[in-house]
Amino acid sequence: MATTSTSGQRFCDICNNRHITTYAICWCPECDENYCEKCKSHHDVAKATKKHEMISIENALKIPKGVQDIKISCTEHDERFVYFCREHEQPCCIKCLNDRHTGCRNLISVETVIHDVKHSPSFVDLESTLSDLQSNISSIIKDRTANLQELAKQKINCAENIRIFRASLNSYLDTLENDLTTKLQVTYKSKELEIQNSLADLELRKARVCEMQEHVNLLRHNASDFQIFMSIPEYTKYAHSYETELQGLCENELFNWTNITLNTTNIHSIKEHLTSFGTISVKRKVSNTLMKSQKIRQAQLTGAISARRKFDTMQFEEKYRLHIPDAENQHEILDCSILQNNDFLFSDWGNKCLYKFCSGKICRIDLSFAPIQFVIIDKESIAVTTENNIHILDLESLKILKTFLPGNDFNLNLDQLYSKTTTTL
Ligand SMILES: [Zn+2]
Ligand SMILES: [Zn+2]
Ligand SMILES: [Zn+2]
Ligand SMILES: [Zn+2]
Structure with missing residues (x-):
C-alpha cells in the first residue's frame, strides 16, 4: 500500500x-x-x-x-505473504504457492523467517561486518595518515641530508682549493728564490767582469806596452775561466725560462663519476594494521542462513582439492564445513560416514545413521541431521550425546538448535 x-x-x-x-x-x-x-x-x-x-x-x-x-503483500495477487521460498529466494502469498511454487519444497513461514530477526545471526553478522568494516577503514585511515605524516618527516630528513652532503662536498672542494693554492705558493716561492739567487750570482759575476774591464782600461791608458804584454795571459786566463763558467751554467740550463701554469683536473671526468648526490628509493613494508575479519564459523553460519547472493554474479577460484577415496557405496556428499581447528568435514549419506581432512590426511568416521546436513557447535561437537532426527554428536568419542525430533521447519539453524537444545535437555 x-x-x-x-x-x-x-x-x-x-x-x-x-x-x-x-x-x-x-x-x-x-x-x-x-x-x-x-x-x-x-x-x-x-x-x-x-x-x-x-x-x-x-x-x-x-x-x-x-x-x-x-x-508485505504480493503485488500480483494483493495477498499477504505467508511463506518464504528458499529455492527461489522469494516470499510468496497463498496464491503464488499454487502458481510459481507448486514444486517448491523448501518453504518456510514468513513468521518463522522474521522471528527475532533483529537478533538473528545474519542480522547480527551484518551489523558486526559493518562495524568491523568501519573500524578496519578507520584504522587503515589512521595508518595511512600516520604514513603520510611519516613521509613528510622523511622528506624533511632527506632534504637535510642532501644539504649536509652538499656542505661536506663544499668543504672537500675548499680543502682541494686550499691545497692547490698552497702548492702554487710553495712552487712560486722556490722558483722565485732560484731566480733571485741566480740574479745575485750574475750581479757578482758582472761586478768581477766590470772590475777586470776597469783594470784593462787602466792598462791601456797607463801601463807600458811591456807590462801590458806580460799581463795579457793572466787576465785572459781569468776571462776565459769566467766565460767557461758562464757557458757551463748556461749548458746546465740554469738560465732557462721558468713558467708556472695550472692544469686543472678534467671537469668532465668529475661529472662522469659524480652524476648525482645520491638516489631516492622507495620501500614498501607490510602495514601494522590488523584487519578484523569474520571468523570462519560466523561466515559459514551467515552463508548457510542467508545465502542471498546470486551464484551467477560470484567468482569462484579453486583453493583446495581434496580426494575422497572410493568406498563400498556411491559417495553422496551432502554437506561440508570447516572445523574450528581448520580441518575439513564432509558428510557422506551414501556410506553413512563423515570424512575429516586434517593436514593432508583423511579420516573416515563411520556412523550408525546416514548423515544429511550438519553444523559445528563447538570444538568437540556437531549437530547432524538424518531423515527424521537431529543428533548431537561428540567428534572425539563419536557418541550421540542427544537426539531430538525437529519441528515442522526442518532446517538446521544454530540459533534454533540452541533454543531447542535448552528446552529439550
Ligand atoms: Zn484516515
Ligand atoms: Zn497495524
Ligand atoms: Zn502472490
Ligand atoms: Zn519457489
Whole structure:
C-alpha cells in the first residue's frame, strides 16, 4: 500500500480507500499501512491491531528508499505473504504457492523467517561486518595518515641530508682549493728564490767582469806596452775561466725560462663519476594494521542462513582439492564445513560416514545413521541431521550425546538448535 504524495509525505491509506485525501501521521509496519490521526485512533483500539507498534511518518520516510518499497503483500495477487521460498529466494502469498511454487519444497513461514530477526545471526553478522568494516577503514585511515605524516618527516630528513652532503662536498672542494693554492705558493716561492739567487750570482759575476774591464782600461791608458804584454795571459786566463763558467751554467740550463701554469683536473671526468648526490628509493613494508575479519564459523553460519547472493554474479577460484577415496557405496556428499581447528568435514549419506581432512590426511568416521546436513557447535561437537532426527554428536568419542525430533521447519539453524537444545535437555 503506502501511498506516497509527491511532497515526501504520505496519504492515509484507509481514507484513500474511501477516496478521501488526508495526510498520514504514522505508519504501521505490521499492517504496512499509513494512518491519519482519525484512522490511527481506530487502529489503536481495534482488537486485532491495538498491539501493533506505530512509527511516525517522519521516521518511516527515513527508511532507505529501496527498503520502503519492500511490501508485505504480493503485488500480483494483493495477498499477504505467508511463506518464504528458499529455492527461489522469494516470499510468496497463498496464491503464488499454487502458481510459481507448486514444486517448491523448501518453504518456510514468513513468521518463522522474521522471528527475532533483529537478533538473528545474519542480522547480527551484518551489523558486526559493518562495524568491523568501519573500524578496519578507520584504522587503515589512521595508518595511512600516520604514513603520510611519516613521509613528510622523511622528506624533511632527506632534504637535510642532501644539504649536509652538499656542505661536506663544499668543504672537500675548499680543502682541494686550499691545497692547490698552497702548492702554487710553495712552487712560486722556490722558483722565485732560484731566480733571485741566480740574479745575485750574475750581479757578482758582472761586478768581477766590470772590475777586470776597469783594470784593462787602466792598462791601456797607463801601463807600458811591456807590462801590458806580460799581463795579457793572466787576465785572459781569468776571462776565459769566467766565460767557461758562464757557458757551463748556461749548458746546465740554469738560465732557462721558468713558467708556472695550472692544469686543472678534467671537469668532465668529475661529472662522469659524480652524476648525482645520491638516489631516492622507495620501500614498501607490510602495514601494522590488523584487519578484523569474520571468523570462519560466523561466515559459514551467515552463508548457510542467508545465502542471498546470486551464484551467477560470484567468482569462484579453486583453493583446495581434496580426494575422497572410493568406498563400498556411491559417495553422496551432502554437506561440508570447516572445523574450528581448520580441518575439513564432509558428510557422506551414501556410506553413512563423515570424512575429516586434517593436514593432508583423511579420516573416515563411520556412523550408525546416514548423515544429511550438519553444523559445528563447538570444538568437540556437531549437530547432524538424518531423515527424521537431529543428533548431537561428540567428534572425539563419536557418541550421540542427544537426539531430538525437529519441528515442522526442518532446517538446521544454530540459533534454533540452541533454543531447542535448552528446552529439550
Ligand atoms: Zn484516515
Ligand atoms: Zn497495524
Ligand atoms: Zn502472490
Ligand atoms: Zn519457489
